[in-house]
Amino acid sequence: MEDSLVKRTRRRLSLIIVLGLLLLIGLFVVSLSVGSYPMTPTEALQAFWNAVNLRGDTSQMTLDEKVVWIVRFPRFLAAMGVGIGLAVAGVVMQAVIRNPLVDPYITGVSSGAALGAACAVLLGVAIGTAGVYSLPIMAFIGAILAFTITLGLAESAGGKPVAFVLAGVIVGIFLSSITNLLMITSPSQGVQGVLHWLFGSLANTTLQEDAIILFVVGLLTIIVLIYARELNVILLGDDQANQLGVNVRFLKRGMLILTSLLTGVCVAFTGVIGFVGLIVPHMTRMVVGGDHRLLLPASIVVGANFLVACDIIGRLIGGAEEFPVGIITSLIGAPFFAYLLIRKGRDYVS
Amino acid sequence: MSPEAPVTIKVEGVSFSYRDKETLSDINFEAKAGEFIGLIGPNGSGKTTLMRCINGLLRPSKGTIYMDGRSTSGMKIKDIAMICANVPADCSDDFSLTVQELVFLGRYPHVNSMWWESRQDETVVAEAIKKFRLEGLINRRLNELSSGEKARALLAKAVVQQPKILLADEPSAHLDLRYQLEVMETLWELSRQGVTVLTASHDMNLTSKFCDRVVMLNGGRTVATGRPVDVITAERIREVYGVEVSVFRDGDEVFSVPRRSIR
Numbered sequence: 001m002e003d004s005l006v007k008r009t010r011r012r013l014s015l016i017i018v019l020g021l022l023l024l025i026g027l028f029v030v031s032l033s034v035g036s037y038p039m040t041p042t043e044a045l046q047a048f049w050n051a052v053n054l055r056g057d058t059s060q061m062t063l064d065e066k067v068v069w070i071v072r073f074p075r076f077l078a079a080m081g082v083g084i085g086l087a088v089a090g091v092v093m094q095a096v097i098r099n100p101l102v103d104p105y106i107t108g109v110s111s112g113a114a115l116g117a118a119c120a121v122l123l124g125v126a127i128g129t130a131g132v133y134s135l136p137i138m139a140f141i142g143a144i145l146a147f148t149i150t151l152g153l154a155e156s157a158g159g160k161p162v163a164f165v166l167a168g169v170i171v172g173i174f175l176s177s178i179t180n181l182l183m184i185t186s187p188s189q190g191v192q193g194v195l196h197w198l199f200g201s202l203a204n205t206t207l208q209e210d211a212i213i214l215f216v217v218g219l220l221t222i223i224v225l226i227y228a229r230e231l232n233v234i235l236l237g238d239d240q241a242n243q244l245g246v247n248v249r250f251l252k253r254g255m256l257i258l259t260s261l262l263t264g265v266c267v268a269f270t271g272v273i274g275f276v277g278l279i280v281p282h283m284t285r286m287v288v289g290g291d292h293r294l295l296l297p298a299s300i301v302v303g304a305n306f307l308v309a310c311d312i313i314g315r316l317i318g319g320a321e322e323f324p325v326g327i328i329t330s331l332i333g334a335p336f337f338a339y340l341l342i343r344k345g346r347d348y349v350s
Numbered sequence: 351m352s353p354e355a356p357v358t359i360k361v362e363g364v365s366f367s368y369r370d371k372e373t374l375s376d377i378n379f380e381a382k383a384g385e386f387i388g389l390i391g392p393n394g395s396g397k398t399t400l401m402r403c404i405n406g407l408l409r410p411s412k413g414t415i416y417m418d419g420r421s422t423s424g425m426k427i428k429d430i431a432m433i434c435a436n437v438p439a440d441c442s443d444d445f446s447l448t449v450q451e452l453v454f455l456g457r458y459p460h461v462n463s464m465w466w467e468s469r470q471d472e473t474v475v476a477e478a479i480k481k482f483r484l485e486g487l488i489n490r491r492l493n494e495l496s497s498g499e500k501a502r503a504l505l506a507k508a509v510v511q512q513p514k515i516l517l518a519d520e521p522s523a524h525l526d527l528r529y530q531l532e533v534m535e536t537l538w539e540l541s542r543q544g545v546t547v548l549t550a551s552h553d554m555n556l557t558s559k560f561c562d563r564v565v566m567l568n569g570g571r572t573v574a575t576g577r578p579v580d581v582i583t584a585e586r587i588r589e590v591y592g593v594e595v596s597v598f599r600d601g602d603e604v605f606s607v608p609r610r611s612i613r
Contacts, residue, residue, distance in 0.1 A: 004472050005450055098442070229465060232451070233458050236441050243405050243436045244458045244511075245428025289491075290447045293465055 013294055020301030024080070027308045031076040032068050035315050036322075044068055056207070075202045077210035078270060079308040079325070082202070083280075085217040085266040087303025088224055089259040090277030091284075091296055095231050096255050097161045103278035104263040107164065107256065108171035112146025113139040113267040114198055115179045121193045122186040135197075136209070136268040143264035146171055151256065159249075164256075200273035200326025202311050209269050216265045220258050221300065227251065228292040235290060273307070273326045279333045280306055286340055306333075355382040357419075358433075358514050358546040359404065364413035366399055366570075373399050374570045376413070381548065381563075383514065386541040388561035388578070389550040392591050395567040397550035401517050404548070406430040418514060431459035435513035437504055437537075439523045443492035449503050450488040453478060456507035471510075478506040482536075498529035505536055516540060518549040522556070534560045558582055558604045566590065579604045588612065 032044035039047070043064060051069035054060055058070060089104035097106070105111075116138035153167035154160075183191050224231075230251055234241045238248045263277070280303045281295070288294045310328040317323065359381045366374040374396045381387050389397045402408040404415055406427045415422045417433050435456070447455075456478075457471045467475075479485055482502040492500060501521070508516060518537060522530035530553070538560045541547040551557050557564060558578030566573040566581050568590045574581045582604050584597045594609040 004469075005454065005475075006466050006472060010466070226464065229458065229461070232447075233455055235447055236452075236455060237438075239407070240436065240438055240441060242407055242427065243431060244455070245426065245431045246458070247427075289451070291451055 009291065009294060012288070013297055016288070016294070016298045016301055020298075020305060023305050024301075024308065027305060027312065028076055031079075031308055031312055032072050034312050035067070035072065037063075037067050039064060039068075044072075048073065074205045074207050074210050075311060076308060077207070078202045078205040078213060079311045080304045081210060081213040081217045082266040082270050082273060083276060083303040083305070083307030084221060084300050085213070085262045085303075086273065086277040086307075087280040087284075087299040088217075088221050088296065089262045089266075090281040091292070091299050092224055092231065092255050092259045093277070094281055095234060095292070096252050096259075097164055098235075098237075099161060099165065100282065101278075102165065103275075104259055105172075105272070105274075105277065107150045107168040107260055108146035108175060109143045109260055109263045110267055110272045111172040111175040111179070112142040112144070113264065114142070114194075114272065115146075115175045115182075116140070116142025116268075117197050117271070118179045118182045118194050121197070122182050122190045139197075140264050140268040142175075143267055144260065146175055147257075147260040147264070151253075196324065197271040199324035200271040200329075201324045202270055202307075203322065205269060213265060213269055217262060220262045221296075223258060224255070225296055227255070228296055231255075231292040231296075232290070271324075271326065273329060275326075275329045275333045276303060276307055279329075279337050283337065283340055355384050355544075357381070358383050358417065359548070360416040361400075361404070362414045362416065364400070364403055364410045364415060366396075366403055366408060367411045368399075372570060374403065374410070377567075377570075377572055379565055379572070379575055381515075381546045383546055384541055384544045385563065386538055386547045386561045387549070388557035388564040389548065389567060390552075390554055390557055390564055390582075391567035391573070394569075395590075396570040397567055398519055399570075400567070401436075401519050401548070401550060404515075405434055405436055405517055428459050431511060433513060434515040434517060435508040435511035437508045437516060437518040437521050439520045440500070441492075441504060443495075443500075447492055448489050449484055449492065449495070449499075450475070450479070452492060452503055453484070453506045453510055456510040459511060474510050474512065478510045481509070482506040497525055498532065501525060501529055501533050502536075505533065509540070513545060515546045515548065518547065520551060521549060522551070522553070530556060554582060554587075555605050577602070582606060 029041045029045060032048055033039045033041050047064040047068040051061060051065045056069060058066060061069060086104055093102050093104050093106060094100055117135055120135040120138035150164065150167045150171045153171065154163040157163040157167065183194060230246050233244055233246045234248060234251065241248050281299055284299045284302050285295055288298045310332060311325050313332065314323040314325050314328040357380050361377050361379050364374060364377045365372060377400060389400065391397055399408065403410050406422055406425065417430065422430055453475050454467060457467055457475065461467055461471060479488060482505055484503060484506060487495065487499060495503065516537065521537065522533045525533065534556050537547050537549065561578060563576060564578050564581045565575045566586065573590055574586060579599060579602060582597065584595055587593055587595045587606060592612045594612060595606040596609060598605045
């Protein structure tokens, strides 16, 4: 007699989490050591430990400790949080829209955020006392506004998944045009800043920002995890899910709002990091299958590791003028995805 | 089915309007545990609307549906799903669900814990997988199945809901002859085990072969209710479908062969 499915699934879940954590710990050490100021892993860990014992008091830190504490540790946390956020948002978006080509930016969130960021940088729109947070706040407002317009358009067009995709695409194009207009009419210095943000970068994140990212991503991810079984049921199609007692309309709208908040927060602090939200859910689904009780935790693990790894690679090959992580995710992600598609595509795509 | 079998479903004066257009008007019938009922009628006659009123997806604008003696108007869809299961003609398969995962989803209304199914859920699923000869297929993904295998998996998914009432809307619509028969035979067996089965189908011959009673709908109204041999007559089919047919009786079974449409 074969083991029960539930037992087997739970065992696979534990295995995924343990392996993922081990890998993440490894990447954590590498992430602290690698950069234009290299250290051995032991030095990096020692410096990190000292910095923790100083409770982050930078005035008493050595150079090693400062590099690790002010530059590298915040990047690691940001990569982890954003990787998790985009992966979870991608899994949910693909299930809700029922289209495997969809990513978390499909609702126009990234274009809205870009416009918000451009307004902050180029027009100098500042939010009262927000200071350094002006850009992320403006980007977040832009993201949520874009999503609200998309939601409104799609709902008045009947609320079908395709209506969402179409509404998101046109909202995205419209907002991008305004951003482009702003950029060509502005002096080039500011444009550089916006471009850098558009490519997505984990450099210059602070621990304070990480705390916000991790808190929001953590909270929203927990809510999504609670609804894992409902997400499984909606894979059967709206009609059957309704018949089984899932309030599909409520669930879908709620999930879209959650994913937009999730994506909005990630985008606001680190810019548009592409591909993670599209590719991580697919890679994970190919390996663990469609059950969200496995797929969501596995995507969390893969998303965190993937983005941390991409950030490390960007620092390694870029040297002092490091490559934005958004470019690395696509450069590494696309070939790897192609490989998986060839190996497992026959089972995966009907 | 014994004559004193309890009534599991009672449709009482049910009407349904969609944008001022009445698509169901004053439908009345009841079905007992173990009865196999066939809904027949042309496209747009209200078969699917009636089924959707029964499973709670649509609320009747007039009248009441009683399930197991309770009015469904106060019941949540999840509560209805514990009594009444649906067998769809097809389901989407583009998200890599396995056969076993699909069958487990049928337990959704019954699972109380937040995430995991209980031992009892697993036993029910294991039994259904055996009953529908799916043991060798449990780890196959839905998109790898033949349509006959998929039909069996969908039946298993409905059966693990442990329903008293089973609704099957065009259960055999795109199956070949053998699988059509297989599905109808399975539904018939389930009805003999005490489940009330309600199917909607365009295939009058299969319906009359397996159903104890048929309800013929036209334009949202009941045209006739009764044994297949009494309801399916050449005159009625001409009137309702606008088609000339020859009807043959063979004991309790009745077969109609279409001849030509009337213009």
